[in-house]
Amino acid sequence: MNRPGLYVHVPFCRTKCPYCDFYSVTSLSLVPAWLDALQREVLIYRDRFGSFDSLYLGGGTPTILGSRELTRLMEVLFQDLSFSRDPEITIEANPDDITKEKTALLRDLGFNRISLGVQSLNEKELQFLQRRHSAKQAEEAIEIIQASGYTNLGIDLMYGLPGQDESVWMATLRRILVYNPAHISCYQMTISKGTPFYRMLKQGRIQATGEERERAFFLLTSAYLEENGYVHYEISNFAREEKTMSRHNIKYWRHVPYLGLGPSAHSFLKGLRWWNLRSVDGYCQALDCGRRPVEDRERLTEEQVWLESLFLGFRTREGVKRKLIEGSPNSGSTLREIRSAGLVTLHGDRIIPTREGFILADSLPLLFSH
Numbered sequence: 036m037n038r039p040g041l042y043v044h045v046p047f048c049r050t051k052c053p054y055c056d057f058y059s060v061t062s063l064s065l066v067p068a069w070l071d072a073l074q075r076e077v078l079i080y081r082d083r084f085g086s087f088d089s090l091y092l093g094g095g096t097p098t099i100l101g102s103r104e105l106t107r108l109m110e111v112l113f114q115d116l117s118f119s120r121d122p123e124i125t126i127e128a129n130p131d132d133i134t135k136e137k138t139a140l141l142r143d144l145g146f147n148r149i150s151l152g153v154q155s156l157n158e159k160e161l162q163f164l165q166r167r168h169s170a171k172q173a174e175e176a177i178e179i180i181q182a183s184g185y186t187n188l189g190i191d192l193m194y195g196l197p198g199q200d201e202s203v204w205m206a207t208l209r210r211i212l213v214y215n216p217a218h219i220s221c222y223q224m225t226i227s228k229g230t231p232f233y234r235m236l237k238q239g240r241i242q243a244t245g246e247e248r249e250r251a252f253f254l255l256t257s258a259y260l261e262e263n264g265y266v267h268y269e270i271s272n273f274a275r276e277e278k279t280m281s282r283h284n285i286k287y288w289r290h291v292p293y294l295g296l297g298p299s300a301h302s303f304l305k306g307l308r309w310w311n312l313r314s315v316d317g318y319c320q321a322l323d324c325g326r327r328p329v330e331d332r333e334r335l336t337e338e339q340v341w342l343e344s345l346f347l348g349f350r351t352r353e354g355v356k357r358k359l360i361e362g363s364p365n366s367g368s369t370l371r372e373i374r375s376a377g378l379v380t381l382h383g384d385r386i387i388p389t390r391e392g393f394i395l396a397d398s399l400p401l402l403f404s405h
């Protein structure tokens with residue numbers, strides 16, 4: 036689990052969803068140039084990270100790539116980077132790309148985990164989100180993936196949509212549980228600056244959900260999935276069992292080194308964080324000219340690493356080690372207060388956030404900062 040993870044950003048989508056803040060473009064004409072550039076970027080990092088035990092193909096929409104492109108991509112990665120014997124290999128998939136042939140190809144290429152972007156099983160919500168798939172297509176995609184023998188299937192859902200009714204959200208969750216997926220991610224909708232939804236919000240055409248309702252959705256979701264046997268192991272993530280938790284994402288939360296390849300991808304190694312240009316053109320041009328496609332970097336101070344460890348720890352069921360807060364002023368009394376408020380519990384040498392504590396995960400670390 037402490038080996039480095041590899042992330043590859045596939046910056047292409049068929050259309051842009053109006054709430055999405057991830058970097059992607061809708062023209063596929065740059066795919067060949069992006070693959071050439073990626074091959075160059077791989078060579079830069081060939082010996083710098085050691086062997087990876089997770090690979091995560093995210094985006095964008097990685098399943099938009101055809102079989103030749105996906106095959107070449109995997110060859111590029113496995114030819115020059117080193118991997119442990121049994122890496123977790125995940126691909127983010129859109130339901131409208133899933134066919135029997137595609138799933139068979141993914142298996143042949145070594146993908147052992149699929150993260151399927153379903154978002155909702157309500158037709159009206161899917162139309163509002165401008166997703167390309169219907170609820171029926173999403174369910175068919177789940178069935179195809181499961182019939183092809185994939186046991187490690189993750190379903191991504193979104194709640195807290197403007198005007199969403201709790202009963203509609205619960206109907207989606209109930210329906211998803213029929214398929215008993217190994218992993219469920221439930222992301223609260225955030226409306227980010229620069230997105231079409233943000234403009235609609237400013238024009239008063241949609242309403243933000245509001246803190247109280249967001250809180251209610253969160254508590255309902257957590258309670259329902261835990262009652263149904265899922266472990267709520269990170270604010271937005273639920274696993275059927277320990278072995279189906281996302282090995283790759285856990286690395287981000289534990290400050291384990293990771294390498295991000297592709298436009299806009301972030302990397303972290305020995306206290307240094309850097310991120311790539313948020314432009315396919317800029318990324319390709321930099322690598323064509325023999326330059327690293329890095330937009331910027333920051334060296335974290337010891338204090339920043341410490342504070343981040345608290346922020347990341349309080350977002351997970353692993354919590355934070357007690358000794359991390361011992362040097363802070365009033366740590367004993369603060370800990371007593373948040374314990375008696377039901378925000379954390381103590382397990383051995385760790386402070387573990389409760390469900391209520393998860394809601395305040397972003398403010399808990401500040402109580403201990405110097």
Ligand code: SF4
Pocket residue numbers: 047048050051052055056057059094095096129152
């Ligand atoms: S398909 Fe995914 S990455 Fe692409 S625009 Fe929609 S939400 Fe964003």
